[in-house]
Amino acid sequence: MPTIKITKVQCSVPDEIDKDEMYLKHRGKKVWPVGNRYFRMDTGDKVLVDLLLDVESGWVEVELWDFDYLSFNDHLGTFRFNVDAPKGEYSTTMDLLEKGSTASYIMHWEVV
Template structure:
């Protein structure tokens, strides 16, 4: 059975002027980081994810990237859409860019792979 591995996340442009406090959600549940509310990340930093999912066939996964805020509502930075239609083993990168009017810009890369 093929395995989808979420390898790492890279910050290109943080939402905040200092480090972003990020976490990932899948289907309404926080999946990363597992033992903390968030992890801090800054420009050009890479955080390992180490998440693995057994996949039964071709499909799509939507991951939500959030920025944790102590004094206000958390910010939804955007979604990563992972398409694994052919299940070919390999390494892939997905880009998330937040360019909404009235919102701070943010840009992240998600590195992932398919293994047999």
């Protein structure tokens, strides 16, 4: 079973005007941030994630969600990438889920 390390997430454009309250999910479970509900992100922000995940070979999906207090949380998009690549550092842009969303994020990861 391969292991990947999500090193950081970068916000190019948030979905909300007043920052996104983002968190990451893998296989239906929240995996980051640990110990907090979310991490606030705005245009140009980069956050160090430093998260190791054991994943299946082939294509992997990590979801980016926006936490909402008064309504259901929003699944903004999904990072899809192939972990059968050689060991090394990679970056993946997020595929948008919501039509009309302005959200744009990049995830930096590596096969370890």
